[in-house]
Amino acid sequence: MVSRISHTTLDAQDPYTLSLFWSAVLGYAEDPDDPNMPEHEENMIFSPDRSHRVLFIRVPEAKSGKNRMHFDLIPTDRTRDEEIERVRGLGATDVHDLREPDGGWLVMADPEGNEFCILRGDIERAEA
Known part of the structure; x- marks a missing residue:
């Protein structure tokens, strides 16, 4: 047995704004049945074929240091x-x-x- 990646997660101080930025960069979209909102703690975007997802989760601290993954x-x-x-x-x-x-x-x-x-x-x- 092996594992598969469910989604890629990024911590964010403003998950909604980052979801908009990355949607525009990647051509991804939110789930029309569960739209992203500024007040949500989590915002997710999906690739056009829905095979990849990126999740943005609200955290209190700002990013510090270089990313270990990108x-x-x-x-x-x-x-x-x-x-x-x-x-x-x-x-x-x-x-x-x-x-x-x-x-x-x-x-x-x-x-x-x-x-x-x-x-x-x-x-x-x-x-x-």
């Missing part, structure tokens, strides 16, 4: 740099630039400081 994102319909600009527009900030012309990534942070990386997109990978 998302590595690959843009599906644009380049890495185009996706970086889109995600910056959603409220992400740059943390550490490791981009190179033929690879690399940018480490970014969501509105509460959780790190994630954006790698080269599917379009760029197909051209290589």
Whole structure:
């Protein structure tokens, strides 16, 4: 027997706001039968096929230190740099630039400081 991941959980001071940010980044959505609300202690979003879920749980303390786990994102319909600009527009900030012309990534942070990386997109990978 093995285990499977039920969902990925992120602690948050404002789970509702983070659920909106990550919904926009990932193209995920809340459950229409159980909508996320600002006053909820937990807010969950689902991938379009509902195979992956991200749960945001309210905690009193702010994030401190570097994440031990993080998302590595690959843009599906644009380049890495185009996706970086889109995600910056959603409220992400740059943390550490490791981009190179033929690879690399940018480490970014969501509105509460959780790190994630954006790698080269599917379009760029197909051209290589």
